Amino acid sequence: MTPVPQSPYARALGERIHDLHPRLRAYFEAVPDGAVGVGDGVFQSVGTPRRWIWPVLRLLERRGVVAAAWEHDVPFGIENRTIASRSIGERTFHFARGPWVMRDAVALTRHGRVVDELGEPGLVAACFDVDVADGALHLTSRAVGLRLGRLRLRLPRAFAPVVRLTERFDDALDRQRVDLTIDAPVLGRVYEYRGDFTYRIQHLEDREQHP
Known part of the structure; x- marks a missing residue:
C-alpha cells in the first residue's frame, strides 16, 4: 500500500496536529494528488508605512518575496499544492x-523544523519553530538566510529579522485568520500583513468544469 503523503507541517507537529482547529488541519495537512487548496479573502493591511524601506522591498518584490506597499483592504487569493x-x-x-504574486515552498529540516523558501528561486529562506496553542498554529523564525547564486548566506542573529506567523480559525466569522509580522533589530516592524479568508480543497477535474 502506498503511504499517504504528509505535509511538512504535519510531520513537524506529529500528534500535535490534532490540537489544531479541525478547519486548520485541512489547511496544513497535505493537499491530495489531483487537487489544489484554494482560498479567497481580504488583507486588512499589507506592507509597511515606512516608505524609506520601500527601495529595498522593491528588490525583493521583483522576486516574489514581499511587496513594497502599504495598503488596506487588499483582496487576495491562495493556491496550495503538495x-x-x-x-x-x-x-x-x-x-x-x-496584482502581485508571492511564491513559497515549505519543507522539513532534519531537525524537525520547517523551512520556508520565498521568492524565485528561493531567494530568502526562514527556518521556523512550530507550535500549537488554543487551536492556532504559531511559527517563529530561528534563522533567516539569503541565496546569492549558488551561495547560501545565513544572516547573523544580531542582524536577522524575526518572522512571526499565526494562523487561527474564527468560528464566529467562519473564516481563517492570518497574521504575519517581520521585525528587524534596531529598526523594529518592517513588514506585516493580516487578514481573513475562506479555504477549500478543490479537485482539478471539478475545477476544469467549474473554474
Missing part, C-alpha cells in the same frame, strides 16, 4: 496598482 513532500504556495495580492 509536491514531492513540500508545500507549494502561491498568494496573489490585488493591489490598487495591479
Whole structure:
C-alpha cells in the first residue's frame, strides 16, 4: 500500500496536529494528488508605512518575496499544492496598482523544523519553530538566510529579522485568520500583513468544469 503523503507541517507537529482547529488541519495537512487548496479573502493591511524601506522591498518584490506597499483592504487569493513532500504556495495580492504574486515552498529540516523558501528561486529562506496553542498554529523564525547564486548566506542573529506567523480559525466569522509580522533589530516592524479568508480543497477535474 502506498503511504499517504504528509505535509511538512504535519510531520513537524506529529500528534500535535490534532490540537489544531479541525478547519486548520485541512489547511496544513497535505493537499491530495489531483487537487489544489484554494482560498479567497481580504488583507486588512499589507506592507509597511515606512516608505524609506520601500527601495529595498522593491528588490525583493521583483522576486516574489514581499511587496513594497502599504495598503488596506487588499483582496487576495491562495493556491496550495503538495509536491514531492513540500508545500507549494502561491498568494496573489490585488493591489490598487495591479496584482502581485508571492511564491513559497515549505519543507522539513532534519531537525524537525520547517523551512520556508520565498521568492524565485528561493531567494530568502526562514527556518521556523512550530507550535500549537488554543487551536492556532504559531511559527517563529530561528534563522533567516539569503541565496546569492549558488551561495547560501545565513544572516547573523544580531542582524536577522524575526518572522512571526499565526494562523487561527474564527468560528464566529467562519473564516481563517492570518497574521504575519517581520521585525528587524534596531529598526523594529518592517513588514506585516493580516487578514481573513475562506479555504477549500478543490479537485482539478471539478475545477476544469467549474473554474
